[in-house]
Amino acid sequence: MYVGGVFVSDNTKRITVSLPQHLLNEVDGLIKRENVNRSEFIHQATKAYLREKKKRQIRETMQQGYMEMAKINLNIASEAFLAEEEAEHTLDRLVSGV
Template sequence: MAETKRIIISLPNSLLEEVDGIVSIEKKNRSEFIREAMKLYLRERKKIQIKERMKSGYREMSQINMALAELGLAEDIRELGIYEATLTGCEKL
């Protein structure tokens, strides 16, 4: 196991009683419970950060996709004008 360090924390009595109830049911000690709770918190926090970065990336990509779609539409309209001019025999660009 990695090097461990002893810390002191303060908890409200109600929270400690709840923790002690879970600890006795799961046959663990407080240290194990606190370690697992901290690991779970850190994992969930990382998930939230990743989701936020993904949301930001999707927003950025949507702006890029919109710009590309508008560019493509403008090109399609230009090419349609050329095609119609060719069909009617007009010199339109």
């Protein structure tokens, strides 16, 4: 159904949003350039904001995981280095007969 020239589905809820005048002026300027109404603009802006927020959260989670794995990998590398040193020392002893 159309309400005020805007298509509204059964899933759509009408809300009221308060914005400072300067922000509303900026929104209205974009609306004119993009040839959409306020509802569609707010819909698109909200979807874009949520999408970016999810991406940021995923990046932060991955960064935290990489930092945790870096510590683990450093420990593994240190252990491997010590094992290689020990193996090399053992090989030197076996070859030299000492």
